[in-house]
Amino acid sequence: MVSPPAVPTQPRFALLKPEDAAELLAFEVAERAWFERYVEARDPRFYCPQGAVKHIIECLSLHAQNRMLPLLIRCREGRLIGRANLKQIDQTRGTAQVGYRLARNACGRGIAQKALRHLLKEARCTYGLHLLSAYASVENPASQRVLEKAGFKARQKLPGHSLVAGQRLDCWAYQCKLG
Structure with a gap:
């Protein structure tokens, strides 16, 4: 069996774009079983070309309203290795929720930590937020x-907060105050 290519630890972050649809769909299909071990499954309608395009349009619409920051995470060579998002941005209240997902071969390399630090900086500097939430x-x-x-x-x-692999899982609600 051939191992997947190593993932460098210096990720690049880029705003999701409509032309990313085919690559995003291929990434999500390839990593679907991995993601669904830990997070709620996407709607099955996402997993077709029209579903990926619709998802991107929805994300970019929310971004245009300053309610979401949908980012792709790429390795130095440009290959898609993950997603990082600020969602439910409420600049009036100064709050948002963070989320991220990484390809299986990108885990354990500090990339999630770098993605989260990037989101924290964007939340503070771009959106002026002071409180972030997350769930695990x-x-x-x-x-x-x-x-x-x-x-x-x-x-x-939070008892039974998420439905993962057909089971209700307890989750921790996290918060981070930005200085």
């Missing part, structure tokens, strides 16, 4: 560590 399954200690290293604090355990 109690079954996902790797995401919990990434959040905690970035300054997020677990605030509340």
